[in-house]
Each structure stands twice: as structure tokens, then as C-alpha cells.
Amino acid sequence: MTASVSSATSDARTGADGSSSDTEKVLARARDVVGATELDDTNLARYLHGLPGVDKVGADGRAAMLGTRSIKTTAKQWALDTIVSMIDLTTLEGADTPGKVRTLAAKARTPDPSDPSCPRPAAVCVYGDLVHVAKDALAGTGVKIAAVATAFPSGRASLDVRLADTREAVAQGADEIDMVIDRGAFLAGQYSKVFEDIVAVREACRADGAQAHLKVILETGELATYDNVRRASWLAMLAGADFIKTSTGKVQPAATLPVTILMLEAVRDFRELTGTQVGVKPAGGISSSKDAIKYLVAVNETLGEDWLNPDWFRFGASSLLNDVLMQRSKMRTGHYWGPDYVTVS
Amino acid sequence: MSARLDVRKTYKLFIGGKFPRSESGRTYKVTSDDGAFLANAALASRKDAREAVVAARKAQPGWAGATAYNRGQVLYRVAELLEGRRSQFVEEVAAGEGIKTKAAEAAVDAAIDRWVWYAGWTDKVAQVAGAANPVAGPYFNLSVPEPTGVVVVLAPQSSSLLGLVSVLAPVLVTGNTAVVVSSEKRPLPAITLSEVLATSDVPGGVVNILTGRTAELAPPLASHMDVNAIDLTGTVGAEGVAWGELEAEAAGSVKRVVRPRDSEPDWSQIPDGPRRILAFTETKTVWHPKGM
Numbered sequence: 001m002t003a004s005v006s007s008a009t010s011d012a013r014t015g016a017d018g019s020s021s022d023t024e025k026v027l028a029r030a031r032d033v034v035g036a037t038e039l040d041d042t043n044l045a046r047y048l049h050g051l052p053g054v055d056k057v058g059a060d061g062r063a064a065m066l067g068t069r070s071i072k073t074t075a076k077q078w079a080l081d082t083i084v085s086m087i088d089l090t091t092l093e094g095a096d097t098p099g100k101v102r103t104l105a106a107k108a109r110t111p112d113p114s115d116p117s118c119p120r121p122a123a124v125c126v127y128g129d130l131v132h133v134a135k136d137a138l139a140g141t142g143v144k145i146a147a148v149a150t151a152f153p154s155g156r157a158s159l160d161v162r163l164a165d166t167r168e169a170v171a172q173g174a175d176e177i178d179m180v181i182d183r184g185a186f187l188a189g190q191y192s193k194v195f196e197d198i199v200a201v202r203e204a205c206r207a208d209g210a211q212a213h214l215k216v217i218l219e220t221g222e223l224a225t226y227d228n229v230r231r232a233s234w235l236a237m238l239a240g241a242d243f244i245k246t247s248t249g250k251v252q253p254a255a256t257l258p259v260t261i262l263m264l265e266a267v268r269d270f271r272e273l274t275g276t277q278v279g280v281k282p283a284g285g286i287s288s289s290k291d292a293i294k295y296l297v298a299v300n301e302t303l304g305e306d307w308l309n310p311d312w313f314r315f316g317a318s319s320l321l322n323d324v325l326m327q328r329s330k331m332r333t334g335h336y337w338g339p340d341y342v343t344v345s
Numbered sequence: 346m347s348a349r350l351d352v353r354k355t356y357k358l359f360i361g362g363k364f365p366r367s368e369s370g371r372t373y374k375v376t377s378d379d380g381a382f383l384a385n386a387a388l389a390s391r392k393d394a395r396e397a398v399v400a401a402r403k404a405q406p407g408w409a410g411a412t413a414y415n416r417g418q419v420l421y422r423v424a425e426l427l428e429g430r431r432s433q434f435v436e437e438v439a440a441g442e443g444i445k446t447k448a449a450e451a452a453v454d455a456a457i458d459r460w461v462w463y464a465g466w467t468d469k470v471a472q473v474a475g476a477a478n479p480v481a482g483p484y485f486n487l488s489v490p491e492p493t494g495v496v497v498v499l500a501p502q503s504s505s506l507l508g509l510v511s512v513l514a515p516v517l518v519t520g521n522t523a524v525v526v527s528s529e530k531r532p533l534p535a536i537t538l539s540e541v542l543a544t545s546d547v548p549g550g551v552v553n554i555l556t557g558r559t560a561e562l563a564p565p566l567a568s569h570m571d572v573n574a575i576d577l578t579g580t581v582g583a584e585g586v587a588w589g590e591l592e593a594e595a596a597g598s599v600k601r602v603v604r605p606r607d608s609e610p611d612w613s614q615i616p617d618g619p620r621r622i623l624a625f626t627e628t629k630t631v632w633h634p635k636g637m
Contacts, residue, residue: 335569337570338569339571
């Protein structure tokens, strides 16, 4: 496996100059942060296990405290519009058809037909083989296409397969790639394998002049402890993730507020240390406006306004949009809205 | 002379089969007709009303999907439980409405009988209100009444149990789910009914009971886009409520509206037919080719 990693890396190095220097920069930064010349399991483990431990009770308590903030009137209006613009409208089912993806794209194009002032969601997130359908349907709208790749959702395939998966999605025109990490390797302490995987996928995202953003899914529901979430966040950022994302949405628990806050703290500390800003995307299980507003509060409290826009914070969700639209209509018209009056997605 | 302290009750709402406090945290004093303290009841807010509609909407397909026979059995079982709580209802009705025990007993008996009467209608209403229509072609043409969906019931202000049963039971018969705003000054029989329903086989969310000010709860419910019908019976004698305004609000989502009478009707009369049931139904007509 290690051999194939290095060959993939060297291919890219000889293939495109831009991506190779980019990879070099990431590796150099990682060496610098870790404080070792060799990014092997031992050195990465030494660094990651040296990160301060997480006080679980404290983290849960802080999340619960932030969840009690009351957001009303104009602040709520702003929050609802911002949430819409941050949504990655997602469909990741085995039964996804081109028609279903086009329906979703139509929803992204015109989220609320009764209100032209409603912003569009940030992106539509689909499986890699349906990228071209979404791309056609969303041409000229500014809505980005995100594709899940690397043997989503389990990630249990050889690196070659996962890279091929990524390249295909990028070639079809995906603007963003949501990759899953190898949780088995991470839990077994093979940090360098996870690290090299991410580096290789990042190269595939940027090969041949492509500029696909890389979101790294940690699948926090499978990482067992908050300490592991913090380590995985740092590992992903060191390997060059543009975004770190909580979950695939296929595993319970998916995104939770304490876990997201933990990741927000990680990106904050990472920027302080390296100057590089990384985005955060909670995904799965956020279905009401009320919950989504709690996340915005957490972003503002932990990171400040720098992250309060769709370039740096996203929601991976499908049913959230309808709830936000109903809340927007409630604020606009003054009466409670029903699901009969929003389009199906 | 007993030295025992009074156990003063503070009741809660009934939403989605659970008994939550009002989101607003408010309560109000319920007094008997002559002003003596009876209990504290939750003073529901419009957000509680919204939650109740969500619960009712969620429960509606399941309740409508049960067979008419099954709904009848479930409702009949409620009557059995009402019978078991008879003395409690009599006490509450007598205190709240300021009537003699004998009159209260008569009202409670009538309420239980009314519930049984409506329970019997579940598997009969389609025969009475449905039809095989003659059409000019080789088709069967069948009309059947179907539930309209989520119904808001503003319960009568004076008749706190018999009136309540007379407006709630017909809504449930065909498979609607209900959000009930109880009598403002006499909510105790409604609260006890919610305890009955919670221990019966009626699924959670089919009946949701809000106690509080009709004037506060009715407008957001009348304008709620996810409510299919509203019964305005309880606007008679409610403080600060103009039913015409509520009807206008309800028009925004083309709700079915049952208008109130000029004064509260005499509930002791047995209904002269399934009018109240049919007020909350939609007629579905299907064509089917003959002779296949």
C-alpha cells in the first residue's frame, strides 16, 4: 500500500508542476508543524497524541450553553438567509436517478418559487457518477457541484480505486470532492497511511489544472472519542484538507454540536499556527432551522465572522432547506407555514 | 379536622402523546364557578400551538390509514376509560360549570354516550355519505368521504366535557387528527380527557390538547398553512375573539371552517345525523371501467 502511495505521488509530481509544488508545500508545512523530517506513524502519533486532551463534560456543556442563545427578528432573518446560502443540498442514496438529481438541481436553482429574494444554496452534493447530470442542470447558476468520492461512505477500497473514483468525479467537472478517511487505519494508529491517502486525493483534485476543493470526512460517529476527533481534524488539515467535514450521514451519530465545536477550535488553532484557513462542514442530522442557528452561533463564538460565509462553513443536509424556507415564509408573512407549500426535494 | 395539606395540581399540555409544559413556562389559575382555587393549568403559547400542529400532522396518515373498524374499536375503548373516570369528571364538571352534582352526572353520562355514538359512526359514515353514482358510460363511479387532515377545534367555553366531546369525537371518526384549544375558564375536564387518551389506544398526536387563552391561540392556528380545517364553536363566549376575523385568516389557506352559532348550542340533544363528521371530510370520487 505504501508503495502505491509513493508511486501515485511521484506520478503527479512528474505530471504537473503546479500540483507537485503544491504538494511539496503541504508536506513541508506538515513537517514543520510536526517538527520531524519524516512523516511516519511514529512522528505523527507523537504529534497527534501530544495535542491537549478534550474535556468531554466541558465540551458538551459549552455546546449546550451555546444552544440556549435566542436569535430573533433581523438577526434571525440574516441567519436563515445565511443558512440557505451555506447548504450543500445533498442526495446520496443508492436509488439516486438522473431525474432525482435534476429535481434537486431545480430546487437549488429556485429554492423558493414564491420569493425571488431567496438565496441559492452553496452546492449540490451527489455521487461521482451523477456529477455530469448536476453540472448540466446547474450551468450558469453559480451553485457548485460537490461529489462524494473515495469509495464513499465506507472508504473500504484500495487507494487506486479511490483515486480513480476521485479523478472521474473531477474530470466530470466536480468543483468540490468530499472524501472519506480510512477510519480503520486511523483507529489502528496508521496515521501516515491516512495522511498519505489525503495527500494523494488532494493531488487528484488538483491534477491537470483542475482546482477541486477537498473536503475530508472524518466520520466522527466512528471515531469513538473526542480526542480522536481532534487528532483526525489535525491530521486532515496537516495533509492539506480545504474543509473538514463531520460525517457521511450514513452513520449515527452524525453531526453533533460538541463535535463540530471541537473541529471549529481545531481550524482556529490551525490558522493561528500556520496562517492557513480551513473550512468546516457539519453534515447529517441537522434538519431544523433551530439546530442550524445553533451551529451559526457556535461558529461566531468560536471563530468569529471570518468563517461566517459559504466559503468557510457549510451544512450537509437535505431536509434542512425546506424547514428554513418555511421559517423564512413565516417571518415574511406572519403565519406558520406547512410542508404542502414548499417544493419536494 | 384533618391536618393533611392540599395537593395543588399544576397540569401540563398534551402534545404528541406527551405532557410537556408550555414552551413559555406560563401557567394560569383555574377556579371553580364560585371562585375557589381548583388547579393551575398551562398557559399555552403560539409556539406550543405550532408544535401541536406538527404532532397532529405526523400522526394523521397513520390514524387515517387504520381501518374504520379499528378506529371504531379504539374510540370505543376511550369510552370505557371515560366511564372509569366518571366520578372525577362529575366533580370537575360540577365545580367548573357551577352546576349540581346531579346535573353534572347527567352531563358526564351524556358525554360518554355521545362518544360511543360517534365511535359507532366510523364504519358507517362511508355508507351514508358515500355513493355509487349513476354516470352516462360503462363505468362504476364511486364517491367516498375521506378525512380532510389536521383539524383545529376551539372547544365550547361553557359545556366543558359534553360540549368538548361533541366537537372532538366527530373530527376523529373519519381519520382526522385534532388540535384542541380547551375551554379557557373550564379546562379541567379537557385535561382529564387528555389523561384518558394517553392511556388509551389512541396513537400519540391524534389528539393534542392546549389549555390557555382562546384569543391568543386561535389566530395563529386559523392562519396556519398546515391546518386543513377549523371549528370555531368555542369562539362563542370567549374573551377578545371575533370569529369573523378568524374565518378571514382561515381563508388564506382555504381551510374548511365550521362557523359558530349565535349562542352555545344545547349539547344534551343527540345530533340529528353525522353533520359534524361530514364537515371535516373531502369527497373522493373514482371512476372504474365496468364489464372487465
